[in-house]
Amino acid sequence: MDAATQRAPLLRASGLVQSFLGTTVLHGAGLELHAGEVHGLVGENGAGKSTLMKILAGANQPDEGELELLGQPVAFASPMQAQRAGIATVYQEFNLLVDRSIAENVWLGREPRKGPLVDRRRMLRETQELLTGIGVPDLDPALPVRQLSVAEQQIVEIAKAVSLDAKVISMDEPTAALADHEVTLLYRIIRGLTDRGIAILYVSHRLREVFDLCSTITVLKDGHLVGSWPASELDERELVRRMVGRELSSFFPDRDADSAVGEVVLALEGAGNGFVDDVSLEVRAGEIVGLAGLQGAGRTELLSAIFGADPFTRGTMRVDGSALRPRSPREGVRAGLALITEDRKGQGLSLNLSVLQNALGVVRAVFPSRSRAARSALPATLDELALAARGLDQEVQFLSGGNQQKVVLARWLAIAPRVMLMDEPTRGIDVGAKFGVYQVMRRLAASGVAILMVSSELPEVLGMSDRILVMRDGRIAGSLPSSSTEEDVLALAAGATDEAAAA
Structure with missing residues (x-):
């Protein structure tokens, strides 16, 4: 293969225009994907990322523009055509039959046969080879999809794409519902795929992941192509500026200099139920307290208990100095509690x-x-x-x-509300919208609302919190100042340090 061929893109999209009901949502957008690269596609909600992905996947047909695969013009009238050409897409909402096995889902409609019958032994063997090939040899191909975690279901979608001999795999917010250790596994799988020459189009609001994985980043804004750059030429601040079209003075707005932390609004002492145990904490008026911890540490369960959805069975809880133990969300709301849940849609x-x-x-x-x-x-x-x-x-x-x-x-x-309980308040939203949520949080705190915020994004915890509480195994492992580092938080969350102040 000569140098010119090596530099030629595997897939090129150019001049793509797409309109719906007279409204143009893509204005001449495009990008180039090269074999063996992870290419980040970023932009605010409504920038056109999903529309572009659907065109590449054959789900939408553009009004104008061109697609080239391996230097040859292509046009896809359906997702099936795109898959046969070697372009697969892993959407946030998986397309799996939960009552069928991993192997049956991977080979659905393409089952290997022995005469008129499905060759189940071969199907299981070839699925096991696929799973081993992408670095997940311990996943049993006979398991029903219903028994799988979200991360394992995603692996099934990736295995299906590989079974189609995909040259390009598009991934839409692939880590949105994954725990930290599952994200690490996904990283490893993606790097294994690129080692095989597969191009990955990676769509994510999590900029750290984009910089971790991607060699090239394409930015869309309002349906227009802003540009494509080597990731090495950008940092997060510059990428945000190109995404939103303006400078952000900071990712995290500063506390109002005139605001002050007031009296204790929410207090727990020795509180517990079947999910958390012996929790003691205080949140004051005008204060944002971050609640950090690893997946399964009990953060969501703690907020749920405070709100009354899974009531405490022991210990004490006070709001504005008055004893309270809400037995239902309605009782929590009546007491001035508000809960922004992790799953806004559900x-x-x-x-x-x-x-x-x-x-x-x-x-x-x-x-x-x-x-x-x-x-x-x-x-x-x-x-x-x-x-x-x-x-x-x-x-x-x-x-x-x-x-x-x-x-x-x-x-x-x-x-x-007097107390705002916020569980992953910016999950799945773009950077511009995140900044808007942060501004609202600052205004609420300035007005005297006490905020207890759960977040899995450590920069968010460090950037927005006045204090940080770290949970481990259903308990408060310790308290840290907002000046702490990510390493400090992770060490405490993982039990790697005993140097924690009493909560």
Whole structure:
């Protein structure tokens, strides 16, 4: 292979234009993927990333533009055509049959046969070879998909792509639901795939992952191609500037110099249930306390217990000095507690209802006498949150992830909470929307709200917290100042240090 051939892209997309109902969502976008590279595709929600991915996958047909695979023009009328050409896509929502085995899912519609019958022994053997080849030899190909973790289901999708002899694999937010150790496994699998000459298109809001994995980064903004650059020529701050089209003074807005931490609003002493044990902590008015820890440490379970969804069975809890042990979320809300759940689509919103119905849902259910006042205040609240929606009647399922999260914030702001419990408040939203959520958090703290925030992103914990509590095995392992390093937090979370202040 000569040097010119080595430099030629495996896949080239150029001048792609896509419109829906008269609205253009891609304006001449494109990129080049080379064999054996991980290519990052980034941009805010609504930038056109998903549309571009769907064109490459054959799910959408562009109005204009060209695709070339191995130097030859191609056009895909369906995902099946794209797969046969060697382009596979692993979406956030997996396309698996949960009651069938790993092997049956990998070879669905292409089962090896012995005469008229499916050759199950061969199918299991070849699936095992695929799993071993991508670095997961211990996964049993006979297992039903229903029994698999999210990470294992993702592995099945990757094995399926490899079985199709994929030259290009697109991955859409592949780590969104993975634990830290599962992310490490995914990294290893991706590097193994690129060693085999497969090109990976990696779409993620997690910029650290983009820089960890990608040699080239393409930025889209409002459907336009901003450009493609070697990752080595960028840092996170410069990449953010190119994504949002403006300088961010900081990833994390500073605390208002005039605001001060007040009296204790939330206090636990020796609190526990079947999930957490002997938890003692305090959160003061105007304070943001970060809650860090490894997957399974009990962070989400602690917030759920405080809110009353999985009530404490022992210990004491006080809100504004008064003893409280909510037995249900309704009791928690009545006491001034608000919970932003980790799963906004499954637990935080009714996707088929409007912005208005979602934003007023809690106050109407728990404080009906406040509904009229909350309805009057809602437009100003949504303006403050910079919600981008067609109107109050728009169904939230048609909003971007960042705007959906703003509707979640609006519904809890409507009850004027004393304590805001925030579980992964920026998961799955783009960097511009994250900055907006951080600004709201700062404004809430400045108004005297006590905030307890769970986050798996250590830069977020360090950047937004006034203090950090670290959990391990359902307990508070210790407390750290906001000036701590990621290594300090991880050491305490993993039990690698005993130098922890009492919580």
